[in-house]
Amino acid sequence: MHFLAPLLLAGTVLATAPIIIHLLNRRRFIRVDWAPMEYLKLTLKTNKRRLRIEQWLLLALRTLAVLALFLAVARPISSGTNLAGFLSVEGRASRVIVIDDSLSMSYQNSDQSAFERAKNAARQVLNQLGPQDSVSVVLASNPSQPLVRMAHLEENESNKVISRINELSNCQMGSQWISTLEDIDRQLQESTFPVKEVIVISDLWAAGWTLEVRDLFDRWSQEQVTVRFIDIGEEPAGNRVLHSLESESRIALVDQEFKLTAVIQNAGEEPLKSGQALLTVDGNVTPVTLPEIPADKTVNVPVSVRFDQAGQHVVTLSIPADKLLEDNTQRKIINVRQMVDVVLVDGEPGLNPFEGETDFLALALSAGNSNWQVTQAESSNWKSQLMTAPDLIVLANVDQLSKERVQELEELVSLGTGLMIFAGDQLDLELYNERLFKGGRGLLPAQIDKIRDLQTQGLVIEPIADSPIETLKSLTPELLSRVRPRRFADVSLDPGTDQQQVRVLARWNDAQQSPAVLEKRFGEGRVIFWTITADKSWSDWPAEASFVLAMRVAAQQIAADIQRGENLIAGEPINYELETVTVPQSGDLNWLDREASSLEITFGNIDETKTMLSSPAIRFSGVAEATWQTPQLGEQSQKFAINANVEDSLQKKLNEQALQQFLGRMPLKLIRYQGKEMDLSTDGTELWRYLAVLLLGCLISESMLATWIGRRR
Numbered sequence: 001m002h003f004l005a006p007l008l009l010a011g012t013v014l015a016t017a018p019i020i021i022h023l024l025n026r027r028r029f030i031r032v033d034w035a036p037m038e039y040l041k042l043t044l045k046t047n048k049r050r051l052r053i054e055q056w057l058l059l060a061l062r063t064l065a066v067l068a069l070f071l072a073v074a075r076p077i078s079s080g081t082n083l084a085g086f087l088s089v090e091g092r093a094s095r096v097i098v099i100d101d102s103l104s105m106s107y108q109n110s111d112q113s114a115f116e117r118a119k120n121a122a123r124q125v126l127n128q129l130g131p132q133d134s135v136s137v138v139l140a141s142n143p144s145q146p147l148v149r150m151a152h153l154e155e156n157e158s159n160k161v162i163s164r165i166n167e168l169s170n171c172q173m174g175s176q177w178i179s180t181l182e183d184i185d186r187q188l189q190e191s192t193f194p195v196k197e198v199i200v201i202s203d204l205w206a207a208g209w210t211l212e213v214r215d216l217f218d219r220w221s222q223e224q225v226t227v228r229f230i231d232i233g234e235e236p237a238g239n240r241v242l243h244s245l246e247s248e249s250r251i252a253l254v255d256q257e258f259k260l261t262a263v264i265q266n267a268g269e270e271p272l273k274s275g276q277a278l279l280t281v282d283g284n285v286t287p288v289t290l291p292e293i294p295a296d297k298t299v300n301v302p303v304s305v306r307f308d309q310a311g312q313h314v315v316t317l318s319i320p321a322d323k324l325l326e327d328n329t330q331r332k333i334i335n336v337r338q339m340v341d342v343v344l345v346d347g348e349p350g351l352n353p354f355e356g357e358t359d360f361l362a363l364a365l366s367a368g369n370s371n372w373q374v375t376q377a378e379s380s381n382w383k384s385q386l387m388t389a390p391d392l393i394v395l396a397n398v399d400q401l402s403k404e405r406v407q408e409l410e411e412l413v414s415l416g417t418g419l420m421i422f423a424g425d426q427l428d429l430e431l432y433n434e435r436l437f438k439g440g441r442g443l444l445p446a447q448i449d450k451i452r453d454l455q456t457q458g459l460v461i462e463p464i465a466d467s468p469i470e471t472l473k474s475l476t477p478e479l480l481s482r483v484r485p486r487r488f489a490d491v492s493l494d495p496g497t498d499q500q501q502v503r504v505l506a507r508w509n510d511a512q513q514s515p516a517v518l519e520k521r522f523g524e525g526r527v528i529f530w531t532i533t534a535d536k537s538w539s540d541w542p543a544e545a546s547f548v549l550a551m552r553v554a555a556q557q558i559a560a561d562i563q564r565g566e567n568l569i570a571g572e573p574i575n576y577e578l579e580t581v582t583v584p585q586s587g588d589l590n591w592l593d594r595e596a597s598s599l600e601i602t603f604g605n606i607d608e609t610k611t612m613l614s615s616p617a618i619r620f621s622g623v624a625e626a627t628w629q630t631p632q633l634g635e636q637s638q639k640f641a642i643n644a645n646v647e648d649s650l651q652k653k654l655n656e657q658a659l660q661q662f663l664g665r666m667p668l669k670l671i672r673y674q675g676k677e678m679d680l681s682t683d684g685t686e687l688w689r690y691l692a693v694l695l696l697g698c699l700i701s702e703s704m705l706a707t708w709i710g711r712r713r
Contacts, residue, residue, distance in 0.1 A: 054709050061705065065698035072691035094150065094191030096136045096184050097125060098143070100202035101170040103570075103648035107203065107324045109234045114203045115170040117232040121201050121673045123162050125230070129153065136187060137161055140202070141173045141571075141619055143183040150191060171619035172326050173571040174645035175208025181216055188225065197226040203233025206652040209662050217666040227666055229659070232673040236651040238268025240322045243298070243646055245315070245330040250561040251391070252336045253371040254310050262301040262317055262330070266293040267651045280316040281305050290319065310338040312566075312639050314623055327649045331623055331641035333566035339373040340559050341390040347379045347397035347426050354535075357396035357424065360542035361534050364551040372555070391560040393417060396534040397424025400431045410443060414523025418558035419443060421527065422534040423489035425451065445502045445520035445529050446491040458509035459483040459516055467505050468528060468557035469517060469550055479546050481509075485539040489531040491515055526558040568642045574601065574615040576638060580630050583611050587628030592639070594622045601626055618642045 099122055105115035122137070129135060131154050137147040148161050181198075188196050198220075220227065243263040252258040266272045277288040293299050307313055313336055318329045342365060350356035354363075358376050365372040377385075379398045387408045395401075401409070413419050421436075421444065429448050436444040458481040461473045472480070485508060493502070493515070505528075506517040520527045532538045541547050565576045574589075589599040601615045613626060621644040627637045660668050 054705070058702065058705050058709060061698050061702040065695055065702060068691045068695035068698060072695060076691070092193045093133045093195040093197050094136075094188065094193040095129065095133055095197045095199060096138060096187060097122060098138055098140055098180065098184065098198065098200045098202075099165075099168075100140045100175065100200070101168065102140060102175040102208065103170075103172050103326055103644050103646070104175070104203055104205045104207060104324070105170040106172075106326045107233075107236065107239075109237060109323055113170075114233055115168075117673055118201045118203075119165050119168060121230050121232050122165055125199060125201075126153065126158055126162060134191065134193060137165070138184065138187075139168070139171075140175065140177070140180045141171045143180050143187075146187075149187070171570060172621040172642075172644035173617075173619055174648040175205070176571075177208050178210055178212040178216070181213055185216060185220075195226075196223070197228065199228045199230065201230045201232060204229070204231050204654045204659065205233065205236075205648070205650065206654050206658070207648045207650040209654065209659075211662065213662050214664040217662070218664040221664070221666040226669070227663070228669045228671070230671050230673055233653060235653060237323070238266075238270065239324050239327070239649060239651050240272060240293075240319060241265040241267060241324075241327045241646050241649045242317065242319050242330050245303070245317050245332050247332075247334070249556055251340060251556060251559050252307060252313075252334050253340065254307055254336060254338050256306070256371065258305050258307065258334065258336075260303045260305065260315070260332070262288075262303055262319075263298060264290070264293060264301060264319060265298040266295060267649070269295050271295050275320045277301075277317055277319045279303060279305070280314075280318070281307075282313055288317070305334075307334075307336040310336050312336075314639060314641065316623075324649060326621065326644045327646045329621075330643055331567075331621070333623075333639050333641045335562045335566070337371070337562070339371055340392065340556075342372055342374045342392045342394065342555065342559075343382075343388070343390045344374060344376045344394045345379050345382045345396065345398055346376055347395070347399055347424060348535075349378050357422070357533065357535050358394065359535070360547065361394060361396065361551060364542075364548040365555060367548065387412070389415075389417060389560075391418065392420070392555055392558065394420040394422070394534075396422040397426050399426040400428040401435060403435060406435045406443070410522070413443060413525035413527060416524040416560040418525060418555070418560060419522075419527045420554070420558070421529045423448075423451070423529075423531050423538075424533045425537070427451075427489070440494060440502075443520070443522055443527050445518035445527060446493050446515070449490045449492050451487060452490050454485050454488050454508065454510060454514070456508050456510040457481055457484050460507045460509055460513070462503075462505055462507065464503055464505060467503075468519060468526070468554045469505050471553045472506070472546070472550055475546055475549075479544075482544055483539065483541045483546065485516075485532050485541070487532070487538040488514065488516070491518065491529075491531065525560070528554055528558060566638070566640050568618060568640060570619060570621050570642055570645050571617055572642075573617050574613065574626075574640060576613040576626075576640075577606070578603075578611040578613055578636075580611050580632065580636075582631055584628040584630055587613070587626055589615060589624050589626045589640075591620075592623045592625055594620065596620065596622075599624065601628075603628070613638070 099118050101115060105113065105118060107114050126135070131152050133152070134150045135153050136149050139147070147164050151157060153161065184198060188198070217227065241264070243265055246261045246263065248259040248261060262277070272293040274292045275290050277290050279286045279288045288301070288303060290301060291299060303317065305315060313334045315332045315334055316329060321328060344358035344361055346356050346358040348357045350359065353359060362374050362376055366374045383402065383405060387405070389412055393409070393412070409419065427448070429450070432444060433447050436442045437447050461469065461480070463473070464470070488508065493504070500521070502518065502520045504515045504517070505519050507513045508516045514531070516531055518529045532541070534542065536542050565574065568574065583605055584603045587601050587603065589601045599615055599618065601613055604612055604614065606612050613628075618624070621642050624640050624642065625637055626640065627635060629635055656668060656670060659670075
């Protein structure tokens with residue numbers, strides 16, 4: 001037993017006061033023999049034994065009340081178990097020591113991080129285990145590759161394992177306890193000794209714990225597997241998390257502003273004052289002002305960058321440091337293009353300028369210092385040509401498409417190519433619905449019912465997040481009111497349509513609020529259907545400045561994204577498709593911003609025309625570069641940005657009741673780590689409540705007994 005306020009135990013000496021008073025009272029009386037008292041003494045003799053018992057009981061109650069008072073305020077705690085007693089088992093055992101090395105273990109609330117305390121605890125556990133037991137030591141992020149597997153650790157071997165533990169650093173992956181424990185379960189099934197034990201050294205943050213583990217713990221309980229937890233974590237006290245660095249556009253172009261959004265959360269109980277983040281673009285650092293973030297709130301901070309040349313660029317944003325450093329930085333690989341390839345398929349070419357279906361579109365995309373490489377093609381020729389893979393395809397009043405051409409379009413769009421479809425008088429509605437809508441399974445967002453006349457004024461932009469034409473909401477109502485359609489394609493939406501896949505981006509300002517612009521996500525690509533023509537036959541909008549803005553922002557938002565897996569989260573493997581048919585024999589993957597050994601990569605054929613660069617799961621965050629040789633192109637390289645799994649930053653610590661919910665029928669065996677040396681003990685149970693009840697009982701009993709003894713007889 002130990003006490004939280006041991007100095008107050010000095011007050012227990014006052015428990016002697018009732019005894020001293022009792023003894024002093026006995027000495028106050030002088031014995032005088034008096035003849036009549038002989039008769040009284042005879043009367044009292046019969047009650048002397050009862051009176052003495054009553055007096056001793058009263059004295060004991062008063063003494064106990066004083067003791068209970070001062071013991072209660074000293075807050076005693078029942079004795080915990082030391083480490084050796086905690087680990088003791090009957091017989092030889094197969095033990096698996098699991099060291100949590102997830103992102104949250106970087107949290108540093110005192111003079112060392114949680115992972116450093118975990119390594120200290122692991123060393124002490126190994127020192128307490130004898131060579132008669134078989135021991136495995138694994139990291140929670142990589143349990144399939146133990147530091148040592150089912151070995152009998154003599155002194156030399158134990159020192160070697162401890163040396164390897166000293167060299168460990170925690171990764172930036174998130175916790176996945178179900179997969180970790182399932183792998184440990186497979187190791188236990190291969191163990192030799194009947195006594196099996198798992199020792200988990202963790203900060204016990206809630207991230208990664210799911211109810212899926214309960215079935216496994218229930219089975220272990222039936223199989224007499226012992227699970228012990230060593231809690232090395234401290235109560236979290238606030239954290240700032242940079243959740244992501246999101247691109248607002250799918251493509252980045254040379255000499256054009258590229259916008260990103262930094263999502264920052266204040267997970268603490270105090271507001272975070274405004275400060276400065278550091279934006280690094282290819283090694284050039286620029287400060288970014290951050291707003292004040294209220295407690296337990298998330299804010300979006302806009303960030304803009306500009307690139308002066310095409311190719312791969314590394315963008316890094318770091319917010320001010322706190323107690324968990326690893327979730328304060330986000331890295332992003334951005335592929336910057338010199339040009340965006342656009343094919344405009346004209347269903348009704350004109351003889352003179354601006355008489356064709358795509359003339360206004362071509363002007364809108366190519367006007368000024370544009371990065372759009374626009375190719376106009378007549379639909380009659382395009383239908384018979386070999387399909388290329390541009391970034392964006394626009395079908396303007398194209399009468400019909402063959403099944404083969406529709407299938408080719410579906411393959412391109414599913415891989416990321418953007419597609420725009422404009423209505424027109426030449427559309428074969430029946431074939432469009434049959435081949436492009438396909439009852440909701442095709443490229444067309446909605447079924448086209450008919451072409452009808454419409455006299456209305458204005459375009460209403462829907463308030464939809466991530467809308468390709470969201471920029472139009474910033475225009476004045478007067479500009480949007482000048483969009484006046486005379487005809488449009490009337491469509492019908494299935495009430496059961498998935499709102500995440502098909503969305504109405506804008507409506508006409510008529511009584512029926514008829515859809516004007518619709519979008520559909522199809523695989524990796526996006527399709528936009530405009531219910532008017534791209535020329536002036538159905539409206540005068542193509543002659544307005546707002547038309548140029550609408551076409552440019554919509555095209556830029558849905559054009560093919562050439563990101564092919566360069567941006568990863570710690571814990572994910574690299575799977576990158578190479579632009580080569582010949583499979584490289586070997587390659588290297590080296591870190592550019594951290595001191596660590598190179599990583600293993602492999603190459604393999606996907607099919608006869610594609611080659612895949614692959615790696616195991618990447619456990620750390622940073623920027624890595626893969627290099628390899630090809631006979632055709634010589635030495636090639638590719639950068640990858642790996643970010644920490646910030647889901648593990650959730651600042652919620654499991655208490656004993658919460659942890660027991662995951663354990664099911666498995667009894668909780670928990671020991672808490674308090675210091676660097678052999679200061680490992682269970683917390684025990686606070687006893688002051690029981691002492692308070694005892695004190696109250698003593699006071700009540702003393703009052704009743706004193707009243708009874710002092711009654712008239």
